Amino acid sequence: MRTGARPFILMLALVVGCNGSRDQLxxxxxxxxxxxxxxxxxxxxxxxxxxxxxxxxxxxxxxxxxxxxxxxxxxxxxxxxxxxxxxxxxxxxxxxxxxxxxxxxxxxxxxxxxxxxxxxxxxxxxxxxxxxxxxxxxxxxxPGAMAEVVAAEAKSQWDRNLLTLSEGELPERVGAAEELGKSGRPEAVNRLLPLVRDSQVVLAAAAVRGLGDAGDKRAVGAIALLLDESFPELRESAITALMKLQDPAVAPRLQAVALEKSAVSPQALDAIVSFPRTPETDAALCAVALDGAPADALVAAQAMRSRGGCPADPIGERLSRVTTAANGLQAVMGLGPSAQALLPKVTPWLQQNDAALRLLAVDAVASVGDASVIPLLQKLLEQESKGLEALRTDWVVQKLPEAYGAEFDPSGSASSLPTGAPKDERAARHATLFDRVKALNAQRARDSGRPVVKPRAPTELFDDVEPARLVPLATVLRALAMLRAPGALELLKGYSQDSSLPLRTAALQGLARLGAEGVAVAREGLLEPERDLQKALAISLVDGGEVGVAALVELLPKMGSEKLLVLDALTRSTAVPASASPVLQAVVKDGGPEAALAAVLLARIQAKDAVPTLIKALDETNTVARRDVLLALGTLGDAQAADVVSRDLFHDLPEIRAAAATALKRMGATTQTESLDALRSDYYRTVRDAAGAALAKGGTASEGAR
The missing domain is CATH 1.25.10.10 (Leucine-rich Repeat Variant)
Structure with missing residues (x-):
């Protein structure tokens, strides 16, 4: 009995133990x-x-x-x-x-x-x-799991947008029209074309934008007619669509819009510049360079500078008359060295009594870059300096203090106050929230190694000279620097700390073009609080060549919110050194909109060592730089990034899916064919094009469209 009872006791204990465990769970x-x-x-x-x-x-x-x-x-x-x-x-x-x-x-x-x-x-x-x-x-x-869900998603989006376009409220129809266009389907074009003449302007404009995204050149004629409309929104949408459709045949129509000097003229000019080069686009740009608004004329002429310039005779004819000289000078300013033959007709205007024409002539000869005009500019400098000498004479002989007294310093401690000051007054003067915020920001800047930008102390109680009166002198200073006139370096150094913003800006811009010694002085201007000065100076440093670019790269880690200005300027340069990679990688790690520009630059300098940093940046799900990071990884062509990039083929945003497909094509990845093939059924044309191009060896995006 004792032997037979043992299994029963063990089983009972096991049941009790299990029940106890379950009761606990x-x-x-x-x-x-x-x-x-x-x-x-x-x-x-x-x-x-x-x-x-x-x-x-x-x-x-x-x-x-x-x-x-x-x-x-x-x-x-x-x-x-x-x-x-x-x-x-x-x-x-x-x-x-x-x-x-x-x-x-x-x-x-x-x-x-x-x-x-x-x-x-x-x-x-x-x-x-x-x-x-x-x-x-x-x-x-x-079977074909991804292809099936992508096709189902595309069908759902198409049906939803089609139904909304027919039965939705006006705001919903506007969104549906744009989304139908993005599909790029021929049926979408057929649906949208009749809507470009809809009585509801906002719906017609949305249909036009959709047709631009559709990429079907059948719509060019109907859209071009809208350039004659009086509704700004409709005209803007038409220009945007024509820019996307890239048909140079509409250049004459866009030229007419660019010459009317209206609010949409700059946009029309941008469209012409974006078109493939043809005789029609060249003629349109030269026409705008002669007769467009000053800012538009400069852009058009600069675009033609790299294309060999514009015919000299029409410009020379303008330069021969006072009434049209401004147009000719503006064109020469933009054309630069390509307008060398017109210099003899420009130099007489340096001695023009009309100040506006004289300044245009100064800018024009500086842009051409011929040193033979330096004596004339030096004479102008002398005239302008003498004209301002009496106005700029200090009427207070003693030098003004550049620091607060102990009793008036708002950043001082309570101990610096007069001992007899009332307690409430002391608190009001030194314990305000604004002062505390400023102090905290300054401390953060010091902790991060960035210099603290302090406001420039005034050197005059009152400046008798209006800034506009100083513009002629500033223009001449800038021109002498561009021509590298003898003595320009020392001259501009003297103005680099001038109390006048126009003169200081011109001096710093000029110094940025005068080699290492000038750049060493000019770079400090980037730490000034004036944002317009910083922007102009950053561009001038880039124009100054490798020395200026190196200075911008060196200053980048010390910059705060100004990083975006510096990075934007650097994207204009082809001289960013490979040694900039660590600095740019740090910007990518910090995230924000600056990371997008930094990624573009890393790709441009072929910074292979930045691949791990860029891959890490993709871990941030909400980064605004994701598209640029993906394209940068594709340009760098490192196959180790293919698996990480391929994850974004599943992204919910079409522009990210398209960027991932493009990146995979650039890096020659061949293991994602199933996902790429599935995306050839995507709702969005841009995604289909990118996926098709990635699958087609040596193909283009259009070959992959489906």
Missing amino acids: LADLQSPRPEVRALAVKKLAGQNNADDLILFTRAAKDLAAIVRAEAAVALGESQDPRVVDLLGELLEDSDEEVQGRAAMALSKVKNDKAKAYLMLQYGRRGRTTRQVIVQALKNANV
Whole structure:
């Protein structure tokens, strides 16, 4: 009996132990700690008890995401068709981890309803969940999983936009028109073309923008007619669309808009500049260079500078008459060295009594770059200096103090106040919130190694000379620097600390073009608080060549919000050194809009060492620089980045999907053919084009369109 009783006692102990363990797990489901509840759900799921399904259903409603995620897994393991709707709800959860767990759980149920949930939610979720949904469909043995969900998403978007265009309210129809155009489908063009003459201007403008995105040149004629409309919004949309359609045949029409000197003229000029070079576009640009508004004429002439310039005779004819001289001088200023033959007709205007024409002539000869005019400019300098000498004479002989007295310093401590000052007054003067914020910002700047920019102390009680009166002198100073006149370096150094902003700006801009010694002085101007000065100086440093570019790169880590100005200037240069890679990588790590420009520059200098930094930047889901980082990785062509880049083929934003496909093409990646082939059915034309180009060896984006 003793031998037979032993197995019975052991079995009884085992049952009691299991029940005790289960009771504990049931108690843990009520724990106030989310991690304990989640672990309890996981362990109960491992016991495969059908009666626990109700427990998992309740856990799916838990306030903690970690618990809902474990509940999704447990529901999927049950493979019970009744849980499909609940898993569909979890697929819409606010937490991506829960969404992913729910998607994989649905793949285990393997019925049509579960598949329908996965197909539906693909177009509504973010990149991570979309990737998991495709994997879930593959696990459920759905053939061509990604191709199927991409096609389903495209069909859903098309049907929704088509219905909205027909039956929606006006704001909804406007959005639908633009979205239909982005599809690039011929049917979309057929739907939108009649709308360009709709009585609702906002809808007509949206249809025009959509036609531009569609990329179908059948729409060029209808859109070009809208340039004669009087509605600014419609004209702007037409110009934007024509720029995207890139048909040089409309250059004469755009030329007429650019010459009317209206609010949309600069936009029309930008469109002409963007077109492929043809005799029509060259003629349009030269016409604007002669007769456009001053700013537009300068842009048009600068565009023609690299194309060999414009015919000299029409410009020379303008220079021969006072009434049209300003147009001719403006054209020469933009054409620069390509207008060398016109210099003899420009120099007489340096002695013109009309100050406006004289200044245009100074800028024109400086742009041409012929040193023979230096004596004339030096004579002008002498005249301008003498004319200002009396006005700029200090009427206070003593030098003004450049620091506050102990009793008046707003940044001083309470101990610097007069001992007799009332307590309330002392608090009001030294404990204001604004002063505290300034002090904290200054301390942060010092801690980060950035110099603290201090306001320039006034050197005059009152300046008798208006800034506009100093512009002629500033123009001559800048011209002498551009021509590298003898003595220009010392002359501009003397004006580099001038109290007048126009003169100081001109001096610093000129010094930036005078080699290493000039750059050493000019670079300090980037730390001044005047934003216009910083922008102009940064561009001048880039124009100054390698020395100026190196100075900008060196100063970049010390800059605060001015980084964007410096980076924008650097993108204009082709002389950014490879040694700038560490500095630019630091900008990418900091994130923000500056990271986008830094990524562009890293790609341009072929900074292979920046690949890990750029890959790391893609971990930031909300970075505004994602598109530029992807394209930079593609340009650098490092195959180790292919897997990371390919994840963005699942991104919910079409511009990111297109950038990822383009990057994969540039780096020659060949292992993502399934995903790229699926994107050839994408709703958006740009994505289809990019995916097709990536699949076509040596092909172009248009070859990949579908």
